[in-house]
Amino acid sequence: MAHCILRIALDTPLNAVFDYRWACEPGQEPLVGQLALVPFARREVVGLIVAIAQESEVAEDKLKDALAVRSQLAPLSAQWLALAGFAADYYQRPLGEVALPGLPKNLRVLTTVALDRAIKKLGKLEAPHDPTPAGMPVLNPAQQAAADCIGSATGFQPALLYGVTGSGKTEVYLQACAQVLARDPAAQILILVPEINLTPQLEGNIRARFPGLMLATLHSSLSEGERMLHWLAAHEGKARIVLGTRLSILASLPRLQLIVIDEEHDPSYKQQEGLRYSARDLAVWRAWQLRIPIVLGSATPSLESWHHAQSGRYRLLELRERAVQQAVLPTVKLIDLERDKPRDGLSANLLAALRQRMARGEQSLLFLNRRGYAPVICCESCGWVSECKRCTAHMVLHRPEHRLRCHHCSLELRIPRHCPDCGNVDLQPVGRGTQRIEEALQQMFPEARILRIDADSTRRKGSAQQAFDTVHRGEVDILIGTQMVAKGHDFKKLTLVGILNPDAALFSQDYRASERLFAQLMQVAGRAGRAAQKEGGSPSEVLIQTRYARHPLYGAVVAHDFDHFASALLAERAQADLPPYLFQALLRAEAAELAVALDFLRAARACTAHEGITVNEPIPMSMTRVHNVERAQLLVESASRPALQAFLKEWTAALRALKTRVKWSLEVDPLDI
Numbered sequence: 001m002a003h004c005i006l007r008i009a010l011d012t013p014l015n016a017v018f019d020y021r022w023a024c025e026p027g028q029e030p031l032v033g034q035l036a037l038v039p040f041a042r043r044e045v046v047g048l049i050v051a052i053a054q055e056s057e058v059a060e061d062k063l064k065d066a067l068a069v070r071s072q073l074a075p076l077s078a079q080w081l082a083l084a085g086f087a088a089d090y091y092q093r094p095l096g097e098v099a100l101p102g103l104p105k106n107l108r109v110l111t112t113v114a115l116d117r118a119i120k121k122l123g124k125l126e127a128p129h130d131p132t133p134a135g136m137p138v139l140n141p142a143q144q145a146a147a148d149c150i151g152s153a154t155g156f157q158p159a160l161l162y163g164v165t166g167s168g169k170t171e172v173y174l175q176a177c178a179q180v181l182a183r184d185p186a187a188q189i190l191i192l193v194p195e196i197n198l199t200p201q202l203e204g205n206i207r208a209r210f211p212g213l214m215l216a217t218l219h220s221s222l223s224e225g226e227r228m229l230h231w232l233a234a235h236e237g238k239a240r241i242v243l244g245t246r247l248s249i250l251a252s253l254p255r256l257q258l259i260v261i262d263e264e265h266d267p268s269y270k271q272q273e274g275l276r277y278s279a280r281d282l283a284v285w286r287a288w289q290l291r292i293p294i295v296l297g298s299a300t301p302s303l304e305s306w307h308h309a310q311s312g313r314y315r316l317l318e319l320r321e322r323a324v325q326q327a328v329l330p331t332v333k334l335i336d337l338e339r340d341k342p343r344d345g346l347s348a349n350l351l352a353a354l355r356q357r358m359a360r361g362e363q364s365l366l367f368l369n370r371r372g373y374a375p376v377i378c379c380e381s382c383g384w385v386s387e388c389k390r391c392t393a394h395m396v397l398h399r400p401e402h403r404l405r406c407h408h409c410s411l412e413l414r415i416p417r418h419c420p421d422c423g424n425v426d427l428q429p430v431g432r433g434t435q436r437i438e439e440a441l442q443q444m445f446p447e448a449r450i451l452r453i454d455a456d457s458t459r460r461k462g463s464a465q466q467a468f469d470t471v472h473r474g475e476v477d478i479l480i481g482t483q484m485v486a487k488g489h490d491f492k493k494l495t496l497v498g499i500l501n502p503d504a505a506l507f508s509q510d511y512r513a514s515e516r517l518f519a520q521l522m523q524v525a526g527r528a529g530r531a532a533q534k535e536g537g538s539p540s541e542v543l544i545q546t547r548y549a550r551h552p553l554y555g556a557v558v559a560h561d562f563d564h565f566a567s568a569l570l571a572e573r574a575q576a577d578l579p580p581y582l583f584q585a586l587l588r589a590e591a592a593e594l595a596v597a598l599d600f601l602r603a604a605r606a607c608t609a610h611e612g613i614t615v616n617e618p619i620p621m622s623m624t625r626v627h628n629v630e631r632a633q634l635l636v637e638s639a640s641r642p643a644l645q646a647f648l649k650e651w652t653a654a655l656r657a658l659k660t661r662v663k664w665s666l667e668v669d670p671l672d673i
């Protein structure tokens with residue numbers, strides 16, 4: 001029997017592939033892209049075959065045998081391997097750490113029971129492939145033009161679909177999909193949404209539109225069994241439309257012909273731990289690699305995408321009006337809190353507007369991006385405040401749960417009866433979270449049906465969906481929510497949006513804060529007035545409570561003026577030499593003592609110098625301590641992406657050689673600095 005050498009990528013931080021010997025049975029040669037079970041560091045693990053060779057540089061007596069090759073699974077394609085390879089290179093991680101975690105867990109376990117079961121189950125599932133769409137509504141001319149442009153594109157053609165909230169972007173995606181499917185009956189389409197909570201609504205729309213096609217969803221709340229089955233359906237080309245959150249960008253899709261990124265501006269497309277990738281950016285690369293069209297849709301595009309659209313790199317498709325006839329963008333008004341002094345956080349103007357909606361049987365939404373009852377409690381006599389003993393953060397009061405909670409390390413404490421420092425019994429909540437607003441509303445509107453949607457109220461699996469369904473059925477008068485309710489949802493009966501406490505972000509040190517705040521306000525405002533306005537009725541309203549009513553950002557929201565605001569921000573960024581005109585990477589270090597983390601970063605800074613690359617001074621992170629770990633960071637910048645990439649490659653190799661006990665990580669294109 002002939003032996004061959006399998007070169008295998010493993011999920012380890014070691015930046016290498018590993019050689020294993022394999023006895024090839026004639027006619028059953030292993031293939032690149034297949035998975036293999038191998039011994040590694042006294043364990044058995046599953047790895048990915050990335051090459052097959054005849055010889056190895058490893059000494060014969062050191063070479064171990066692979067234990068099995070998963071030949072029942074069709075190999076991952078060369079394109080998929082190239083995608084994983086690109087992500088590994090770009091984000092400076094070993095290939096195995098990118099490729100393997102992207103696969104369903106059940107593929108990476110020692111036994112193949114789950115895989116065999118999924119293959120069998122999928123084999124029995126009939127895969128319908130009738131791409132005929134059902135019940136296509138007539139598009140308005142702007143929608144039609146956009147759908148045609150996307151649907152008829154061939155080759156790599158990135159388009160930015162810039163459509164105001166409620167302009168019917170979903171319908172444009174669906175009709176573009178129909179065109180692609182009509183042209184290529186075996187085509188697969190990948191549709192990405194930023195949040196799990198947005199999948200059911202879109203899933204329903206897609207299923208209704210393409211009843212003859214198999215749809216697979218991929219997101220983190222699937223069971224492992226479901227995830228395996230859905231992944232396999234995509235891998236085998238049976239699932240023709242794959243709808244998922246950011247992780248689905250690494251799905252295996254052998255017949256991929258179109259990628260749709262909905263709400264492309266959303267920060268959730270960025271993975272914030274482990275491999276810190278941007279699913280949006282990888283999607284654009286994937287489309288380029290496959291020479292297929294991609295559409296990025298948003299009412300508030302990211303400045304990066306907007307910049308590309310302005311420079312002509314992306315084609316700009318615009319929807320300026322709401323899709324439903326007689327539905328108009330809401331009137332946005334600022335409530336000056338210096339004049340209209342709020343009661344329990346709610347101004348008289350906002351209360352009057354809520355009362356009016358109640359009387360008319362319409363829904364209202366109050367948006368406050370802060371969960372819990374109050375962000376902190378304090379002692380009135382000695383000034384003690386509830387601080388987390390493990391983090392540079394306050395413990396948040398959660399009154400209904402009778403707890404203080406740290407939102408960063410999850411520490412939970414009972415609410416103290418008296419001040420731990422001076423014994424005073426008068427501890428006061430300071431500031432307001434969604435729970436406190438809910439309580440105030442219940443007292444002021446005892447007859448109202450009030451629902452709070454935030455991470456606390458939706459911990460149980462399926463409860464978020466239930467809550468959204470209740471709103472859609474019209475069984476809620478006043479909805480209170482965090483950013484969970486702000487994006488994407490098509491609430492039909494909502495005519496008032498109140499925005500409670502947005503000012504803090506105006507003065508953030510993060511240069512992206514205003515871009516984000518603007519997007520968030522436009523998005524949440526866009527939940528109002530999505531249905532046709534009633535005959536003789538008044539337009540829907542958005543009321544923003546602020547102490548800075550003259551701030552230009554609010555002026556732009558009032559005017560619904562994304563274009564000018566974005567252009568102004570871009571001009572500022574160009575002048576200040578910031579992204580998208582500059583490329584960045586962030587090296588983070590974590591240690592038990594801050595000095596140790598900073599020392600490591602200083603050593604990292606010293607260990608290489610490069611032309612055209614600015615390596616800044618290390619500084620403590622703004623939230624320095626989390627869960628008793630001290631954190632510091634160092635920002636690297638360059639005007640050239642290739643130069644930065646070349647530098648990072650050398651630098652990470654040098655950093656690995658430093659052999660420190662400090663935990664460090666590198667983030668390319670960081671969003672939070």
Ligand SMILES: Nc1ncnc2c1ncn2[C@@H]1O[C@H](COP(=O)(O)OP(=O)(O)OP(=O)(O)O)[C@@H](O)[C@H]1O
Nearest residue numbers: 138139140165166167168169170171323324488490
């Ligand atoms: N051509 C059309 N004729 C009538 N109604 C339409 C048409 N296109 C879309 N709609 C309706 O318009 C509403 C808004 O559409 P959709 O939710 O796709 O907006 P959107 O652009 O995604 O908005 P957002 O950015 O706020 O998520 C939906 O109720 C949809 O059914």
Ligand SMILES: [Zn+2]
Nearest residue numbers: 388391406409
């Ligand atoms: Zn904490």
